[in-house]
Amino acid sequence: NAGVTQTPKFQVLKTGQSMTLQCAQDMNHEYMSWYRQDPGMGLRLIHYSVGAGITDQGEVPNGYNVSRSTTEDFPLRLLSAAPSQTSVYFCASSYGQGDGVNYGYTFGSGTRLTVV
Amino acid sequence: AQSVTQLGSHVSVSEGALVLLRCNYSSSVPPYLFWYVQYPNQGLQLLLKYTSAATLVKGINGFEAEFKKSETSFHLTKPSAHMSDAAEYFCAVRGIMEYGNKLVFGAGTILRVKS
Numbered sequence: 434n435a436g437v438t439q440t441p442k443f444q445v446l447k448t449g450q451s452m453t454l455q456c457a458q459d460m461n462h463e464y465m466s467w468y469r470q471d472p473g474m475g476l477r478l479i480h481y482s483v484g485a486g487i488t489d490q491g492e493v494p495n496g497y498n499v500s501r502s503t504t505e506d507f508p509l510r511l512l513s514a515a516p517s518q519t520s521v522y523f524c525a526s527s528y529g530q531g532d533g534v535n536y537g538y539t540f541g542s543g544t545r546l547t548v549v
Numbered sequence: 550a551q552s553v554t555q556l557g558s559h560v561s562v563s564e565g566a567l568v569l570l571r572c573n574y575s576s577s578v579p580p581y582l583f584w585y586v587q588y589p590n591q592g593l594q595l596l597l598k599y600t601s602a603a604t605l606v607k608g609i610n611g612f613e614a615e616f617k618k619s620e621t622s623f624h625l626t627k628p629s630a631h632m633s634d635a636a637e638y639f640c641a642v643r644g645i646m647e648y649g650n651k652l653v654f655g656a657g658t659i660l661r662v663k664s
Contacts, residue, residue, distance in 0.1 A: 475555075476654040491651070542592040
């Protein structure tokens with residue numbers, strides 16, 4: 434089925450380790466975003482991209498890097514994992530122009546990350 | 550700062566009772582508004598959306614929401630709660646002018662349905 438695919442679904446890291454969360458979409462969406470979800474705080478935007486080669490910071494970007502070399506892929510890199518980065522991470526994509534903005538975002542199924 | 554406020558982090562209703570989940574947004578220009586639902590250990594599913602075509606919006610599973618510009622509100626309702634409605638609900642806004650076309654979420658409301 435078409436949609437947003439996130440890997441891995443679960444991950445345990447040790448403090449200081451680095452890793453990349455993968456996100457891919459096959460809907461030709463211009464917009465892609467990474468959110469983290471923590472209890473009582475809703476979903477907070479980490480980084481987003483409005484198209485290939487263009488990325489920008491969201492609300493909570495510290496400790497994370499992103500790149501967008503293709504329309505389909507938007508990986509999120511944790512540079513040096515910290516316990517405060519224990520969270521559920523969601524990737525989402527959307528059309529960015531015209532009526533496509535009405536459609537909202539399509540979300541992946543999430544990655545549950547634990548940093549010990 | 551632009552924001553989305555969901556009143557009540559937890560709401561508890563009896564099965565068959567009215568469900569009312571509140572959402573207020575801050576914006577001088579009516580944005581696009583969405584409600585998402587998240588069942589335990591799952592991702593987010595779009596419940597309904599307001600895109601200026603009609604102020605009363607009907608979504609899936611019997612939910613609906615009414616956009617009220619004068620109150621900057623977009624409350625979610627369902628006439629009769631079912632046990633399967635137990636989930637977390639998120640209000641979100643998206644607007645080109647003041648949200649930079651990003652999707653901004655409220656903190657969420659956990660709905661509990663009692664038998």
